[in-house]
Amino acid sequence: MEELALHILDIAENSIRAGAQTVEIEIVEDVQQDRLHITIRDNGKGMDKRTLRHALDPFFTTKVGKRVGLGLPLLAAAARQAGGDIAVRSKRGAGTEVEAVFQYSHADRQPLGNLGATLETLIIGNPDVDFRLLHRSPKGEKQLDTRDIRAALNGAPINSIEGIRRVKQSMEENGWL
Amino acid sequence: MAKLTISELQKLREKLAQERQTREGNARGQIIIHMGTCGIAAGARKVMTALLEAMDKQNVRDVIVNTSGCAGMCSKEPMATVQMAQQAPVKYISLNEEKIVRILNEHVLKGSVVKEYALAMGSERVG
Numbered sequence: 001m002e003e004l005a006l007h008i009l010d011i012a013e014n015s016i017r018a019g020a021q022t023v024e025i026e027i028v029e030d031v032q033q034d035r036l037h038i039t040i041r042d043n044g045k046g047m048d049k050r051t052l053r054h055a056l057d058p059f060f061t062t063k064v065g066k067r068v069g070l071g072l073p074l075l076a077a078a079a080r081q082a083g084g085d086i087a088v089r090s091k092r093g094a095g096t097e098v099e100a101v102f103q104y105s106h107a108d109r110q111p112l113g114n115l116g117a118t119l120e121t122l123i124i125g126n127p128d129v130d131f132r133l134l135h136r137s138p139k140g141e142k143q144l145d146t147r148d149i150r151a152a153l154n155g156a157p158i159n160s161i162e163g164i165r166r167v168k169q170s171m172e173e174n175g176w177l
Numbered sequence: 178m179a180k181l182t183i184s185e186l187q188k189l190r191e192k193l194a195q196e197r198q199t200r201e202g203n204a205r206g207q208i209i210i211h212m213g214t215c216g217i218a219a220g221a222r223k224v225m226t227a228l229l230e231a232m233d234k235q236n237v238r239d240v241i242v243n244t245s246g247c248a249g250m251c252s253k254e255p256m257a258t259v260q261m262a263q264q265a266p267v268k269y270i271s272l273n274e275e276k277i278v279r280i281l282n283e284h285v286l287k288g289s290v291v292k293e294y295a296l297a298m299g300s301e302r303v304g
Contacts, residue, residue: 010217063247
């Protein structure tokens with residue numbers, strides 16, 4: 001993964017596989033404190049204690065027939081190589097929160113990359129899931145809530161052409177594209 | 178049983194509308210882009226973006242796009258599954274932006290499978 005937006009896509013996909021109905025993504029560029037925070041929070045099924053303990057182990061997975069699970073370990077490596085760290089908070093039945101912190105100015109911090117493409121992929125690819133997004137940076141604050149898009153669609157699927165266009169339009173209006 | 182909220186009802190309605198569309202043949206078919214860690218690292222998001230752009234440009238009205246997880250063949254990513262109404266699904270492997278647009282134009286819109294990019298046919302049930 002060469003950009004943080006791809007990690008965000010990957011971790012949010014985990015949320016969806018965990019049965020989340022709502023996924024919240026927060027990106028905060030705190031230049032004054034020289035910190036970049038990325039938080040992905042879901043209301044999926046959460047992890048039991050053993051899974052949580054092994055969540056950052058690349059050779060641990062809960063998937064049957066697989067021997068590796070690289071999503072969280074890759075994000076952890078990206079954070080640690082940039083003077084930061086990762087925290088995973090989860091409880092069975094109570095969802096999961098993944099928070100990665102980076103030193104903003106670190107030479108090895110990956111760029112945020114194409115957040116617009118990540119959000120578009122998540123929203124259209126998972127029409128049954130609600131996404132709430134927030135990006136705060138020195139340039140200002142951007143938000144998006146897919147419940148607004150859904151309401152404007154009048155029942156047309158979010159992954160049909162009407163939905164795709166509406167998503168793009170909302171993202172443009174809110175400054176994501 | 179817990180009460181359904183309005184937004185849950187709305188989601189249910191959307192999901193059923195989509196299933197009905199596919200079943201009744203209103204939707205010509207469905208394209209699923211595999212978005213596991215392996216797929217994402219191999220460029221699945223670029224494939225998705227290219228597909229959405231092509232659908233928008235060509236005003237493809239009756240095709241539905243979804244993402245799913247790893248299909249179990251990480252070395253063949255990016256992958257997509259094309260599922261046309263009343264037909265067996267086809268899995269496509271080692272995709273890029275050009276290949277997915279060709280699959281949209283030839284398989285999804287004109288009905289002829291792009292054999293050179295396909296892995297296998299009929300390995301999944303018809304949904």
